[in-house]
Amino acid sequence: MAGTLEKIRQAYRLFKSIDFDQLNKLSRKVDLQKIMEGFSKLDDKQLKGLMKMMDGGGKKEKVLPEINADFYELHLRLSDEDRALQLKVREFMEREIKPIVNNYWLHDEFPYEVIPKFAELDVCGLTYQGYGCPGKSFLMEGIIAMEMGRVDASIATFFGVQSGLAMGSIYGCGSEEQKQEWLPGMQQFKTIGAFGLTEPEVGSGAAGGLTVTAQRTADGWVLNGQKKWIGNAPFADVTVIWAKDLGDGEVKGFLVRKGTPGFNVEKIKGKMALRIVQNGLITLENCVVEEKDRLQNANSFRDTARVLQMTRAGVAWMAVGCARGAYENALDYTRRRKQFGRPIASFQLIQNHLVEMLSNLTAMQSLVFRLSELQDQGLLKDEHASLAKVFCSLRTRDIVSRAREVMGGNGILLEHNVARFVADAEAIYSYEGTKEINSLIVGRAITGFSAFV
Structure with a gap:
């Protein structure tokens, strides 16, 4: 019963x-x-x-784990305030940049309409004290570079040139008057900056081989020569130009204002990577710059190198962001894409690729996290930044390659958000010092012998 x-x-x-x-x-x-x-x-x-x-056959939709590229939970080491800032930047990139980025990348154009929106984030010049800058840690600066690179490396590069190279040159090498004139407007993106070091025939040899010259005259300084690959140059309001002083042979810095006679910029076209970044070929023909626009505390290439050291750490973080974006998109794709009646993420070979990607990504994140801690403690050396740039840019190439591979033919389509990372990783691999140059910096530090020519 x-x-x-x-x-x-x-x-x-x-x-x-x-x-x-x-x-x-x-x-x-x-x-x-x-x-x-x-x-x-x-x-x-x-x-x-x-x-x-x-009950519908007893089949319930499988609950998949959250996509978490921070596998070792490094964000737990952040304060609540810093974690909130990280998520604020992430939400901004997802909302404002991700929906438009593929179209702008495809057409080799820059989304100028987003520039005022960057000001609302209040993260430009993050580590500087005063002049409207937030005065936060180098660690947070790196995390923000990663969050931007996670969605698009071009936008991260635009931001890095503005906040790091251009503002950093003025903050580190400028007079108090120059800082007051330029930094507050740049922090709010009312003034856009560019950084002119690389030349058509001089990249890695910039320390002693600059061909752009500066000659002292009664009216100030006369600049002549060319600069190439200068990010933001086609629309910048001010460009930092590094030139060799014909008087003493030392490298000096100059603030060249937009519209200065003898200063001409041609946009570089036909790039396969970082296509949103507007790079310029600058030609200086008897370009006169007043003495007040010479960076007053830039007297040798050592001063230039201090700026590069600071920003090289940011490029390593950007490489992590590029790799993270590729990994997250690839993982999401493999869980949705079905072959032979099953998600391809359930196959052993696909899982092996994903684990290899995550292993490299986790090592990269741990390395740059410690790098920025050294920077915040005042212990950062050239070799520290160079090792991070070498390792992270090299591993990023491997991660984006595997991300494209697990997506098969779809991996070369922009709509799947991996093809951009594959291309952009090539540019990150080379700029801010090639693998070879950065390797020699580390090699010199650990052996005591310089292998530079």
């Missing part, structure tokens, strides 16, 4: 899941009393089968 009652209870639960209208319609078609009697005659196996059938 007890078994029969339990079966009737189960049957009741079945019918209870049917709403009144459905039950009313059902009663017109079948004898519900006979159905209830029939339930009492079913054995346990038959009843379980019926319950499974009524």
Whole structure:
């Protein structure tokens, strides 16, 4: 009797899941009393089968783990305030940049309409004290570079040139008057800056081989020569130009204002990477710069190198962001893409690629986290920044390659948000010092011998 009652209870639960209208319609078609009697005659196996059938076959949607590229939970070492800032930048990039980035990248154009929105984040010149700057840690500066690179490396590069190279040159090498004139407007993106060091024939050899010259005259300084690959240059309001002083042979810095006679910029076209970044070829023809626009505390390439050391750490973080974006998009794709009736993420070879990607990414994140801690403690050396740039840019190439591979042919389509990372990783690999140059910096530090020519 007890078994029969339990079966009737189960049957009741079945019918209870049917709403009144459905039950009313059902009663017109079948004898519900006979159905209830029939339930009492079913054995346990038959009843379980019926319950499974009524429950949609017993199949429930699999709950997948959250996509978490911070596998070692490094964010737990941040304060609540810093974590909130990280998530604020992430939300901004997801909302404002991600929906438009593929189109702008494809057409080699810059989304100028987002520049005022960057000011609202209040993260430009993050580590500087005063002049409207937030005065936060180098660690947070790196995390913000990662968050921007996670969505798009071009936007991260634009921001890095503005906040790091251009503002950093003025903050580190400018007079108090120059800082007051330029930094507050640059912090709010009312003034856009560029950084002119690389030349058509001089990249890695900038320390001693600059061909752009500066000659002292009664009217100030006359600059002549060319600079190449200068990010933001086609639309910058001020460009930092590094030139060799013909008087003493030392490298000096100059603030060249937009519209200065003899200062011409041509946009570089045909790039396969960082296509949103507007790079310029600058030609200086008897360009006169007043003495007040010479960076007053930039007297040798050592001063230039201090700026590069500071920003090189940011490039390592940007490489982490590029790798993280590729990994997250690839992981998401493999969980949705089905072949042979199953998500491809369930296959062993795909999982092996994903784990290799995550392993490299986790090592990169741990390295740059410690790098920025050294920077905040005043212990950062050239070799520290160079090792991070070498390792992270090299591992990023491997991660984006695997991300494209697990996506098959779809990996080369912009719509799947990995093809951009594959291309942009090539630019990150080379700029702010090639792998070879940065390797020699580290090699010199650990062996005591300089292998530079």
